[in-house]
Amino acid sequence: MPEAPEVQTVLSTLERNIKGLTIEKAEVFYPKLIETSDVSIFCDALIGQTFQRFYRIGKYLGFELDDYDLIVHLRMEGKFYIMRDYPENLKHIHAVFNLGDCYLCYEDTRKFGRMYLYPKTEDKSSLACLKNVGLDVLDEKVTGEYLYHQIHSKKMNIKAILLDQSIIAGIGNIYADEILFRSKLDPRSRAYRISKKDCDNIVYYAKKIIQGAMKAGGTTIRSYTSSLGVTGRFQLQLRVHGKEDQMCPECGNTIIKTKVSQRGTYICRNCQKRK
DNA sequence: TTTTTTTCCTGACAGC
DNA sequence: TGCTGTCAGGAAAAAA
Numbered sequence: 390m391p392e393a394p395e396v397q398t399v400l401s402t403l404e405r406n407i408k409g410l411t412i413e414k415a416e417v418f419y420p421k422l423i424e425t426s427d428v429s430i431f432c433d434a435l436i437g438q439t440f441q442r443f444y445r446i447g448k449y450l451g452f453e454l455d456d457y458d459l460i461v462h463l464r465m466e467g468k469f470y471i472m473r474d475y476p477e478n479l480k481h482i483h484a485v486f487n488l489g490d491c492y493l494c495y496e497d498t499r500k501f502g503r504m505y506l507y508p509k510t511e512d513k514s515s516l517a518c519l520k521n522v523g524l525d526v527l528d529e530k531v532t533g534e535y536l537y538h539q540i541h542s543k544k545m546n547i548k549a550i551l552l553d554q555s556i557i558a559g560i561g562n563i564y565a566d567e568i569l570f571r572s573k574l575d576p577r578s579r580a581y582r583i584s585k586k587d588c589d590n591i592v593y594y595a596k597k598i599i600q601g602a603m604k605a606g607g608t609t610i611r612s613y614t615s616s617l618g619v620t621g622r623f624q625l626q627l628r629v630h631g632k633e634d635q636m637c638p639e640c641g642n643t644i645i646k647t648k649v650s651q652r653g654t655y656i657c658r659n660c661q662k663r664k
Numbered sequence: 665t666t667t668t669t670t671t672c673c674t675g676a677c678a679g680c
Numbered sequence: 681t682g683c684t685g686t687c688a689g690g691a692a693a694a695a696a
Contacts, residue, residue: 421672448690464690465673481674499673501690521691545667554691562689651669652689 391463393526393559394602396448399469403450403493404443406471410488411439412454419483422495424518425505434506435459435486446513447522447558453509460505460518461495467502470494526559526599533589540580540588547583548576549650551591560595562652564602566630568595575663576649576656582664601626629655 391399415432417423423431434457442453452459461467472492476482484495484504495502505518513519524531539556540547550556551565560568569576571594574587583591605626628638633646637657644657 462690465688497673498675499689501673503691543666549667552690653687 391448391467392561392564392602393445393448393599394564394605396445396450396463396559397603399463400443400445400450403452403469403471407440407488407491407493408443409439409441410491412436412486413489414487416485417483418479419500421500422483422497422502422504423506424503425507431504431506444513445525446519447525447554448561449519449522451513455509457509458507458513458516460507460516462503462518463497464499464501464503466499467495467497470496521555522558523555524557526557526595531557531592531596533585533592536592537583537585537588540583543580545580546576546649547574547578547580547591548652548654550580551595552650552652557595559599562654563627563630564595564598566655567598567627570629570655570657570661571598573660573662575658575661576654578662578664584664587664629657631655 412435415435417428417432420428425431426434435454438454438457440452440454444451444453448462450461450463452461470476470493472494473490475492476485476494481498482494482496483500483502486493495504503518505516507516510516514522524535536557540550543550545553548565548569551560551568552562566576568591572587572590574583574591629644632644632655635644636642637644637660640657640659642657642659644655647654647656
């Protein structure tokens with residue numbers, strides 16, 4: 390499940406490999422992949438467009454072309470591959486872009502990923518698909534103060550807050566668990582009970598963990614890989630997520646798995662206090 | 665308005 | 681073997 394670090398890894402890899410290349414032909418085999426228009430309009434518009442600039446907003450990948458902004462959300466299992474030859478097995482490949490001397494292929498087993506195409510704009514935050522996307526987790530405007538102001542009157546649990554992209558963008562299920570473990574907070578704690586000091590901790594660890602994961606090239610759990618098959622190594626550093634029935638690295642108690650906001654959630658009940 | 669639930673998808677896996 | 685049911689999950693839509 391790509392979160393900000395994985396998206397950044399994919400983006401960097403693609404930038405190194407396809408920046409300056411021009412789309413000669415575009416094919417889309419799964420119509421619902423394209424949110425902004427019919428497939429034929431989408432494919433026709435891309436012909437002759439060159440990849441100019443690469444950017445990330447939360448978990449969204451942004452490609453600035455000559456005349457358009459192409460936005461991609463990988464959701465759970467979306468992946469890009471750069472291939473020398475046209476792909477043989479198209480079973481889970483839903484889009485192929487012919488870039489002249491290579492093919493950029495989009496694969497997504499569960500078909501949750503989406504692509505958006507808009508006329509090019511300087512103000513990326515004005516794009517329709519990003520209207521509910523808040524400040525990126527690494528944005529300097531994201532501080533404990535900011536988080537506290539956003540949540541002090543909300544009833545939602547703190548994990549749901551961290552997953553809410555309109556408050557802080559880029560955090561997903563895996564890192565939410567890790568951030569709350571490091572902050573010593575039970576994910577089920579109500580937002581309005583979270584102190585200013587706790588908010589400082591949450592933001593501090595959120596930035597630290599996300600930046601650490603970016604350096605390591607993103608976490609890999611289940612099927613996630615970045616383009617070109619580059620896989621991250623950060624999973625070795627995960628402390629609670631996916632560690633059901635294992636010992637807490639801090640206190641030795643058993644880590645439990647439960648559901649919070651419909652999401653699989655890992656907690657050390659000894660270290661993480663419910664507020 | 666805010667919060668919760670449902671929906672979208674397929675493959676892996678458990679149980680019979 | 682082959683079937684059925686459950687689970688995983690980001691975000692939008694629908695319901696509460």
